[in-house]
Amino acid sequence: MPPIENDTGKNELKTQIQKLIEDNQVVVFSKSYCPYCVQVKDLFKELNIKCNVMELDLIENGTSYQEMLLEITGQKTVPQVFVNKTHVGGCDKTMQAHKDGSLQQLLSGENEAYDYDLIVIGGGSGGLACSKEAALLGKKVMVLDYVVPTPKGTSWGLGGTCVNVGCIPKKLMHQTALLATAIQDARKFGWEFDESVKHNWETMKTAVNNYIGSLNWGYRVSLRDKNVNYVNAYAEFVEPHKIKTTNKRGKETFYTAAKFVLATGERPRYLGIPGDKEHCITSDDLFSLPYCPGKTLVIGASYVALECGGFLTSLGLDVTIMVRSILLRGFDQDMANRAGEYMEKHGVKFIRKFVPIKIEQLEAGSPGRLKVTAKSTETDELIEDEYNTVLIAVGRNACTDKIGLEKAGVKVNPKNGKIPVNDEEQTNVPHIYAIGDILEGKWELTPVAIQAGKLLARRLYGGSRVKCDYVNVPTTVFTPLEYGACGLSEEKAIELYGQDNIEVYHSLFWPLEFTVPNRDNNQCYAKIICNKLDNDRVIGFHYLGPNAGEVTQGFGVAMKCGATKEQFDVTIGIHPTCAEIFTDLEVSKRSGGDITKSGC
Amino acid sequence: MAHRFLLRRIWTFSVKDVRCLPSSTATVSCSSFSTSLHSAPIRVSFLAQSRSLAVSHPPRRAVSFNVQDQEDFTERVINSDLPVLIDFHAQWCGPCKILGPRLEKAVAKQKGRVAMAKVDIDDHTDLAIEYGVSAVPTVIAMRGGDIIDRFVGIKDDDQLDSFVSKVIGQ
Known part of the structure; x- marks a missing residue:
């Protein structure tokens, strides 16, 4: 049993403290010389929150306050912080609560019970x-x-x-x-x-x-x-x-x-034409398709369309890609077209400027037979053909x-x-x-x-302030000849900075591994876009060649660091690799110089 | 006690009959990122032979059963009078396909002194999660509803025999 002395006075003090806590959003019981108390008060100042401070060393009955606080909260030391009637604790606890967001929650009064x-x-x-x-x-x-x-x-x-x-x-x-x-x-x-x-x-x-x-x-x-x-x-x-x-x-x-x-x-997304949902598949179905899709029509020119059309062709299937307008909308069009040309050279058939208007099933099966009717985007011309599988890849x-x-x-x-x-x-x-x-x-x-x-x-x-940075995100399209990119497309760079203020350096290259089989000479292509107004900083990076993801990832770091053309130039290449081409880009697009490569 | 001792001697004999597979000390199991299966094809062919032998003398009751649902699990595993080996496996897991038949064989040798329950972790995810399965195959030995032993990954026939014996002996 605690000693009961001067009961009335004690109760009065208790009521006084409780009223303080209830009437103020934030109450800090503090001592003016205490560095921890200063820290807490500074925090609320920084948060722009008005707090009611009781400096216990400056008021008459400060010691009694402190004793009563001990009775109420079980904590003897100062500071003691109360937010919206809740006892947060001392300095460490308050800082922690600020860090993990619970202080903000208390401040906003959001302490309703949610699941x-x-x-x-x-x-x-x-x-x-x-x-x-x-x-x-x-x-x-x-x-x-x-x-x-x-x-x-x-x-x-x-x-x-x-x-x-x-x-x-x-x-x-x-x-x-x-x-x-x-x-x-x-x-x-x-x-x-x-x-x-x-x-x-x-x-x-x-x-x-x-x-x-x-x-x-x-x-x-x-x-x-x-x-x-x-x-x-x-x-x-x-x-x-x-x-x-x-x-x-x-x-x-x-x-x-x-x-x-x-x-x-x-x-x-589906096309909204007769037979699309009934007879066509999408990428959601393709990867677990229980049977080989056979002769396939891919509708669309998204990266999903080109990637799927690409690997299906390489498996030996007869693949046609039907394109309404351009390849890889949003990507650098020079690169997109080069990736498309490579696919065309390697057996992918393209039907351009046509859109399907009707899909009919001729025969069920695994795969079955479908008849596709398509209409020209420019004339009234209609075309028909049969496929085993129609894959829709026109966006999501x-x-x-x-x-x-x-x-x-x-x-x-x-x-x-x-x-x-x-x-x-x-x-x-x-x-x-x-x-x-x-x-x-x-x-x-x-x-x-x-x-x-x-x-x-x-x-x-976690009290962090770090935001997600959506700039200079490297990415790769896994077309048969892979396309890696980071930063701006040429079109976007021209739009933002003007044709005269950018310099584009580019080169074709022939991976060493392609030379012995003697294939695909001058198909691979490297390009960087530099901002002349900003120290020739590299604002666009584009690579068409093997292992594009592996190549692009590292250059993504360089671009996050704000690398310039000069820094690319003084970097020593690794020989013999594909990526080394970026340390040796001499020909600007403007100059119209020869960009074919041969030998070391 | 004497009874147990006798049993143990019988097992010792039966263990000798079992073909000795090249013993692997490395644990082969499927976690989220590894489905390594190094000498799998060879092992499968060994097994195929020994399995066909086992099949030629089928026991009266089935050696193992597939768990149907939570209720079935409670009834046939937790409330089982016999000790039960629970084989948590997945269709996508290569090592499971090797361990399952081996374990079945080891259980069959015990002629009804131990039961074997098969749980597909994709069909009965809640059970697998509840029992702390992280990688497959995971085998849990249960007696009277209590977990008495467990292992993860592949074991050879000898190791399985001694595991099963230990479970019955406890």
């Missing part, structure tokens, strides 16, 4: 990265993922587009195609083999999908290990802080959260229309379904954020989504 601190909608690269990082920072996190099957019934596991129906299977099938070229080259290098070389689609498909299966499982395990609650259900908003989830069996459950991250990604739609965003008040661009965000990935609704492919005007790339997701979680819960 979760954060709910992430979408278990793709971005959503998983964000949820795991948030959980790592001590937050209670849920991630929801649900794959709506394609019209053909294809479905897949956890991990999103890249893992299941994008980068991963695409690159493995591209590798399958590169091996075909390697087998042809091998004879020139002295390899002798008798058997005719055949490709077995099913073996490749199974091997690729087995690897994907292991990745799906790995993601699931890492969510468990990081204490992220994973639910395989479709989520939609019913209120700004509340979602409804529906699982495979149709069971509905409701969850609330203080914050949300939208990371739903995109799905392939953001999955933002069926997740109840209107109920949460999130603004969506009605034209393309994309979500506008500020430079901190925040939507117009402050507690709802968005990352990845659904963002308006941002890159649709897995590593970008991962980076954005991770940094977002660190800003929300």
